[in-house]
Amino acid sequence: MSFSLTSPPLARALADRNYSEPTPVQSAVLEDRARGRDLLVSSQTGSGKTIAYGLAIGETLLGSAEKLGPAAEPLALIIAPTRELALQVQRELAWLYAQTGARVISCVGGMDPRREAMLLDEGAHIVVGTPGRLRDHIERRRLDVSALKAVVLDEADEMLDLGFRDDLEFILKTTPEGRRSLLFSATFPKAIVQLAQSYQRDALRIEVEAARSGHADIAYKAVRVYPKEAELAVVNLLRFHDAPVALVFCNTRNAVRHLEAILLERGFAAVALSGELGQNERNAALQALRDGRARVCVATDVAARGIDLPGLDLVIHAELPNDSEVMQHRSGRTGRAGKKGTSVLLVPQSRRRKAERLLMEGRVEAEWIGPPTADEIRALDQERMLADPMLSGEIGEDDAKMIDALMAGREAREIAAALVRLYRARLPAGEEAGDPGFGHDERRPVRANEDYAAKRRPFGAGREEGEAGERPRKQAGPRGDTVWFRLDIGRKQGADPRQLLPMLCRRGRITRDEVGAIRIFDRETKVEIDADIADRFYEAAKVPDRDKITIEPAEAAERRPAKAFGDKPDRPAAPRKSWDSTEAAGEGAPRKRFPSKDGGDREQRGEDRKPYRPAGAPPRDDSRPRREDGKPAGGFKKPFASKGKPFAGRPERQDGGRPAGGGKPFGKGKPRRG
Structure with a gap:
């Protein structure tokens, strides 16, 4: 037609x-x-x-x-x-x-x-x-x-x-x-x-x-994620699909700012779109996406309404939309004018029912999968590098001289290794994001079992304290031998573990599971790295970067984790305190003397002294019958005796009751009725 x-x-x-x-x-x-x-x-x-x-x-x-x-x-x-x-x-x-x-x-x-x-x-x-x-x-x-x-x-x-x-x-x-x-x-x-x-x-x-029937040109995917790993899943999805332009949706402006900062930290060319930006800022962000200077746009629903970007192949719902219409509006940014597109929903286990409802109301079918793994991303990187047009281009005269110079001084394997390093240097590192599986026996992250094992340790085992009360972040590893590295940034320069950790992973080409304790001091920071990858980490991290943070090996220091309570030797019991100071000072030692109220000194009362009685007090009545242990029979309660002064001027009744004629007349002198 x-x-x-x-x-x-x-x-x-x-x-x-x-x-x-x-x-x-x-x-x-x-x-x-x-x-x-x-x-x-x-x-x-x-x-x-x-x-x-x-x-x-x-x-x-x-x-x-x-x-x-x-x-x-x-x-x-x-x-x-x-x-x-x-x-x-x-x-x-x-x-x-x-x-x-x-x-x-x-x-x-x-x-x-x-x-x-x-x-x-x-x-x-x-x-x-x-x-x-x-x-x-x-x-x-x-x-x-x-x-x-x-x-x-x-x-x-x-x-x-x-x-x-x-x-x-x-x-x-x-x-x-x-x-x-x-x-x-x-x-x-x-x-x-x-x-x-x-x-x-x-x-x-x-x-x-x-x-x-929804968008026929859009492939929907529902990705199972752990609640705290949604950002890692976004990173892996962007790396896995490698779309010319991708759009990531969040529900709030704060979430847009947070996710944009994370993507920029990991090396993505990202821009943000939200209602708090002025029109000139929004136009500049859209122009950067059209020119190719940016490849990822993090936006809210209102800001992204009506956006049409060439080459937009991927839409990621970092947070689930409120209803199916919003989901279709978001997804409609891709798959336009007969082109194919992909719409990905990140679904934590607590939002699974909501995701299923959105898909059902939108009348679309989604493929339920786990997030891409780091191994899958590395495999795709290899395929993309081998298919890169740079490897099949013609050799110019100037290039031929440089090629001859390289081949004369180095082996082919060394040159290939340098090419691989240069290729990977421009790519953000993949993250270790697990698949919760939602009750199925599928791939699970290793650190979930390790966290459980760490909780089973005795209290205090394997725990260290940094200087000035700095506690290392809670993590599952590393275990075994480690190597410490020093960063020339400290607390006074605004060092924050939440920012240092992604920077270390990006520059060192490692995962966060291979980073141990992070100790932040006033002018420097020390980081613990697994010994198995320490050399590779240092080779990658020592290359100058835009953050201008120097990373170098720290002085060798033996790691001494705190001992568990069961491994500590038994300590002698503390001496029992007593009023008698001779027990601690030894037999025959003079008693300590304490000042009295009249200015003199009195001895500390020991167990062999009688109870203290004030001077001039009447002798104690010991005529009551006593038991075999010397205590008065019948308890310590005395018979009831009235306290206070007797009612003066009132004749007592003969039967021992209330005073006769006591109290004021009823009604204060007023005649009684009836």
């Missing part, structure tokens, strides 16, 4: 771009029943809908003419939810209408409104913008919509979700009644249907069948 167009300029523009077969949504809007009518179209992201409504309004704007007239009041208005999508639509329509002489301008938030006002004064055929900025220009009478022939709402459901309903209704009310309206949305919620009924006339409803 080919494009059936009545406008030759648009047909030639498509042919120049090698557009030969229309997508389903493009074929639907070009049918005879859709010509000249209002349209309500349901189409997924990446299905070619920008070209679809560009072709649909072509006949309305051009008719049978080859060229458009001089630019004056706009003839078409395209409304998009985000700045990036609006700018992308402007670029697409610019080349599509290039041979018609159309002037396409954009009006989006974050850009200079005065410059946009100047462009509007100069005249335009098509205006593309965001709802808030377009409403502002209309209210300030900078944008005249009286001559509009067509209005397009791109991703209308997203605009309603972002709270642009009032702006959309204001814009649609100001447009002429006879204009044509095209509403494109991924789904048809109730709010979209109400908006269409209010501002469209006899609209033709089109639902593209491909939208019901």
